[in-house]
Amino acid sequence: MKKKIGIYGFTGCSGDQLTIIHSEDKLISFFDRIEIVSFSMAKSDNEEGELDIAFIEGSITTEEQKKRIIEIRKRTGIMVGIGSCACFGGIQSMKLGEGGYRKRFEEVYGKTKITIDTAFESLPINEFVKVDYCIPGCPISAKQFFSCLTKLINDFRPVLYPFSVCTECKWRENLCLLTDKNLPCLGPVTRAGCGAVCPEHGIPCVGCWGPVDEANVGYEFKLLLKQGFSRKEIRKKFKMFGGKTAEELLRTLIAEKKKIKES
Amino acid sequence: MKKIKIDLMSRIEGHGGILVEVDKNEVKDVKVNIYEGPRLIEQLLIGKDYNECLNIVPRICAICTLSHRYAATRAIEKCLGISVKKKVSLMRELMHLGEIIESNSLHVFILSLPDFFGYPSITEMLQEHEDIIMPGLKVKEFANFVMRKTSARMIHGENPVVGGFGKYATDTELNEIKRRSEELIPHMINIVEFFSTVKVPTFCQEEEDATFMCLDSGKEFGFVGDKVLISTGEKRDIEEYEKLTNERVVSHSFAKRSKYRDKTFTVGALARINLMGERLTGESSKYYRKMYNSKWKRNPLYNNHAQLLEILFGIKKIASIVDKIKHLKDPEIEKPKRKTGEATGAVEAPRGILYHHFALKNGFITKADIVTPTEQNLDEMEKSLRTTTETLLKDSKKDLEPKLEMVVRAYDPCISCSAHMVKVIH
Numbered sequence: 298m299k300k301k302i303g304i305y306g307f308t309g310c311s312g313d314q315l316t317i318i319h320s321e322d323k324l325i326s327f328f329d330r331i332e333i334v335s336f337s338m339a340k341s342d343n344e345e346g347e348l349d350i351a352f353i354e355g356s357i358t359t360e361e362q363k364k365r366i367i368e369i370r371k372r373t374g375i376m377v378g379i380g381s382c383a384c385f386g387g388i389q390s391m392k393l394g395e396g397g398y399r400k401r402f403e404e405v406y407g408k409t410k411i412t413i414d415t416a417f418e419s420l421p422i423n424e425f426v427k428v429d430y431c432i433p434g435c436p437i438s439a440k441q442f443f444s445c446l447t448k449l450i451n452d453f454r455p456v457l458y459p460f461s462v463c464t465e466c467k468w469r470e471n472l473c474l475l476t477d478k479n480l481p482c483l484g485p486v487t488r489a490g491c492g493a494v495c496p497e498h499g500i501p502c503v504g505c506w507g508p509v510d511e512a513n514v515g516y517e518f519k520l521l522l523k524q525g526f527s528r529k530e531i532r533k534k535f536k537m538f539g540g541k542t543a544e545e546l547l548r549t550l551i552a553e554k555k556k557i558k559e560s
Numbered sequence: 561m562k563k564i565k566i567d568l569m570s571r572i573e574g575h576g577g578i579l580v581e582v583d584k585n586e587v588k589d590v591k592v593n594i595y596e597g598p599r600l601i602e603q604l605l606i607g608k609d610y611n612e613c614l615n616i617v618p619r620i621c622a623i624c625t626l627s628h629r630y631a632a633t634r635a636i637e638k639c640l641g642i643s644v645k646k647k648v649s650l651m652r653e654l655m656h657l658g659e660i661i662e663s664n665s666l667h668v669f670i671l672s673l674p675d676f677f678g679y680p681s682i683t684e685m686l687q688e689h690e691d692i693i694m695p696g697l698k699v700k701e702f703a704n705f706v707m708r709k710t711s712a713r714m715i716h717g718e719n720p721v722v723g724g725f726g727k728y729a730t731d732t733e734l735n736e737i738k739r740r741s742e743e744l745i746p747h748m749i750n751i752v753e754f755f756s757t758v759k760v761p762t763f764c765q766e767e768e769d770a771t772f773m774c775l776d777s778g779k780e781f782g783f784v785g786d787k788v789l790i791s792t793g794e795k796r797d798i799e800e801y802e803k804l805t806n807e808r809v810v811s812h813s814f815a816k817r818s819k820y821r822d823k824t825f826t827v828g829a830l831a832r833i834n835l836m837g838e839r840l841t842g843e844s845s846k847y848y849r850k851m852y853n854s855k856w857k858r859n860p861l862y863n864n865h866a867q868l869l870e871i872l873f874g875i876k877k878i879a880s881i882v883d884k885i886k887h888l889k890d891p892e893i894e895k896p897k898r899k900t901g902e903a904t905g906a907v908e909a910p911r912g913i914l915y916h917h918f919a920l921k922n923g924f925i926t927k928a929d930i931v932t933p934t935e936q937n938l939d940e941m942e943k944s945l946r947t948t949t950e951t952l953l954k955d956s957k958k959d960l961e962p963k964l965e966m967v968v969r970a971y972d973p974c975i976s977c978s979a980h981m982v983k984v985i986h
Contacts, residue, residue: 308597310976311573312622312715318670319704319714321697325683337570339670340681341965358597388619389599401603416598436622436715498726500718503615533608537615 300349300450303335305369307355307362308419309387312436313380314338314354320439327443330450348373350449353422356382356390356540359414363425370426375449377430379442383422384431385507385540390419393536393544421541430455434490435505435538441490458489461509462502466493474501481521481534486512505538514550561588564949569965571671571681573623574975578964580945585953590942592968596975605918605928610636610722613918613925620930621977622715623666626659626707627909628930629720630784631916634905636722639920641897647888648724651710654737654881655720656783656907657874658706663910664829664867665703667972669696672864675966676758692754695747699871702740706878709733723894731886738882741875748872749843755868756851760861764948764967769857770940771823772831773804775908781832781839781873783908789835790820791857798906801915805931817939818931824940827912827933828972829866830856837869844873860944860970867972899923909933911974932977941971 306314317324318339335343351373357363370376378384386393392401398418422428432445432455445455458464462484466473474480474496482501484493488509495502508514514535521531536543564580577593601620605613617632618625630652637644670682673693679685682693704714709729711717719726729737775785776795788796788804796804805818819825833840834857837848848869856862902919912933919927944967952960 306575308599310619310622310625312619312625315573315622315666315715318666319700321670322701337568338573339571340683341570341674342680343570355597358599362597387599388604388616389601391604401600402598404603405598405600419597419599435619494712495718495726498712498719500712500721500726503612503718505716534612537612 299330299332301347302331302333303345303348303351303369303373304333304338305335305351305353306338307353307366307383307422308358308389309355309380309382310436311338311354313383313434316436316439317442320443323439323443327446327450331446346372350375350377352377352379353383353428354380356387356419356421357425358389358419359416361414366422366426375429376422376426377432377445377449377455378422378428379432379437381433381435381505381507381538381540382419384433385538385542386419386421387435387540388537390421390540390544391533391536391538393418393420393541394548419540424541432457433488433507438490438492459510460489461485461512462487462489462491462493462496462506465489465491466496469493469497471496474499475520479524481524481526483517483534486514486517486535503537504535508535508539508542508546512546514546564960564964566961566965569968571674571965572969572973572975573621574973574977576968576973576975578945578961578968580949580960580964582949582953587946587949587953590946590949592938592941592945594938594975602928602930605925608925609923610640610920610925614720614722615718617916617930618716620932621974623663623974624659624909624911624914624977625716626655626711626720627907627914628916629711630656631905631907631909631914632918633720633722634907635903635916635918636905636920638903638905639901639918640722640899641901642723642894644724644894645888645891647728647885647891648894650881650885650888651725651728652720653782653784654878654885655707655710657878657881658703658710660783660908660910661871661874662700662703662707663972664871665696665700667910668864668867669693669700671972672969675962675969692751695744695751699744699748699875702744702875705740706737709737721893723896724891725893728890734882734886738879741879744875745843745872748868748875749847752847752851752868752872755865756847760855760859761963761966762859763951763963764861764944764970765855765859765951766944766947767858771820771825772834772857773820773825773827773913773936774832774835775906775913777836777839777908779839780841781836781844783832786906788913790825791831791835798904798915801904801906801917801931805915805936807931807935818936819939824943825936826860826940826971827936828863829870829910830860830863831912832908833866833869840869840873842873842876844869844876847872860940860967863970863972896923902927909974909977911972911977912936932974934971934974934977937971937973941968941973944971
């Protein structure tokens with residue numbers, strides 16, 4: 298029995314869906330095992346019925362989107378978030394926890410009432426539905442996606458790299474941009490999967506694969522403070538792609554420091 | 561009152577719908593509804609340093625990622641007093657051509673082509689038209705290769721920075737780019753010849769020429785400039801972008817709308833060919849002279865033909881750029897002369913003029929304004945839908961929906977971009 302697949306987009310840049318479309322030659326080789334019944338960015342004859350796997354790109358920022366993701370969850374066996382917007386909230390969630398969303402909305406759209414839908418601050422999809430797996434990346438790596446797809450259609454669990462970008466960077470025998478070039482690289486606190494492609498080009502990692510498990514955020518702070526960045530600037534960098542997860546990690550870190558100070 | 565409604569259009573980038581209200585065969589209202597979730601990106605830019613700005617703006621859209629990066633770079637370098645060496649300009653031209661070819665081929669072969677033959681997607685078309693689709697996909701693959709080798713990734717590559725590039729493509733990689741480009745030229749010529757025989761529907765054809773705008777690329781056809789050409793005969797500076805676009809908010813859209821002198825206008829490939837087609841060279845010029853006619857000024861479906869001519873031009877241009885780059889030394893990244901300034905930068909994104917305007921203070925962004933091409937086209941799109949509906953109703957046609965979608969698709973809308981062009985003053 299072919300697995301029924303649906304690919305959906307919410308708030309984002311379409312980069313994860315585009316990565317799949319750009320890999321059409323790889324995708325076609327899956328067609329004897331999967332049937333893509335819904336993928337409205339790439340085709341027009343879409344059926345909205347029971348699914349085995351739903352791939353979701355994008356974060357949730359409107360009431361209609363909230364209804365839609367809940368509706369899709371009801372009719373799919375497995376739901377997989379693809380890309381950092383679905384997994385963490387995306388760049389549009391970098392101000393989470395700072396307040397002022399309504400004011401920012403009005404700065405952009407003025408006083409005209411937008412009636413097409415009601416918008417709110419961006420959140421990852423797992424705030425509204427149960428998500429079975431997340432494939433992060435901004436955008437995702439085609440290699441990682443197809444490796445995960447292969448596992449899923451054979452009823453295996455896809456597994457992400459549990460280590461940081463530093464490991465991939467060392468695999469490529471790069472000089473460390475943090476210690477050797479004094480650049481603000483977020484590699485140590487970012488999940489691997491990208492192949493350390495930016496440090497490979499001498500560009501410090503901006504953290505677009507999201508925070509890694511057990512990220513040593515405290516020590517990254519120490520390194521960047523030594524480079525002359527303020528605490529506010531470092532928090533800004535960490536929250537750029539880390540979304541809700543980064544915000545929660547920072548809150549935990551601040552709470553721990555407070556406890557240590559008070560004891 | 562009859563409502564012709566498409567809730568969510570397929571085979572476009574982003575989320576939009578169409579609503580046409582008809583009363584006794586008269587079109588009462590046309591709306592392109594934009595549901596794209598707002599991200600308030602310009603608000604996110606305030607307080608970021610100029611390098612962080614370049615990490616954020618490409619994420620406005622995956623298809624035009626490099627155009628956003630390039631336009632922002634041009635604005636910021638003006639603010640900071642940076643002028644770059646020849647190799648940097650050529651590498652930027654190379655990466656930009658890669659994106660134009662990638663986006664145009666994505667649009668023509670995957671999003672648009674099925675409409676001309678009545679198919680729901682290209683997978684169904686493959687059997688009958690393999691000889692056109694397979695080379696078309698090879699062109700897209702080549703363009704992605706160029707983008708990977710110049711910007712480090714296919715989408716959101718971080719290699720192009722303010723002042724230069726992190727790393728430059730090696731001579732081996734450049735030679736590979738040139739070799740692949742030369743292999744594709746005969747295929748592209750076949751595709752252009754095939755397209756010149758395809759019947760183009762006339763249900764969206766206007767009775768008057770549309771108004772077009774594009775960046776003046778100079779003597780040769782190109783996609784970068786600091787002056788705007790308008791089909792009225794005017795030439796304006798990009799710093800006047802606000803007067804050229806006149807943004808306004810409408811209630812049925814998270815994307816704003818634009819008009820020039822109270823008229824709708826179009827930007828994009830069709831605008832570029834209409835205004836500067838005479839500047840094409842080589843094979844692309846030959847086919848421009850063979851295929852071009854006055855209908856290109858009145859029928860948005862010719863956008864596909866314009867995009868194909870641009871692909872043919874771009875592939876040839878890439879080979880000549882490789883020849884020029886190979887002999888140049890890799891320069892260091894240029895440092896800013898100052899950290900405070902305000903300026904506008906613009907490039908032709910695949911879909912048309914993209915304006916980025918920033919004010920910087922001590923290296924941090926205090927003001928951000930981004931006007932994207934699709935937002936400039938949305939009013940014209942609604943006008944086209946009105947014309948299409950009126951024409952089809954006059955001929956008593958039913959099932960207007962697929963044709964309405966076909967018209968919107970012809971404009972190659974990039975809805976993620978259009979929902980994010982706004983003005984913020986801090």
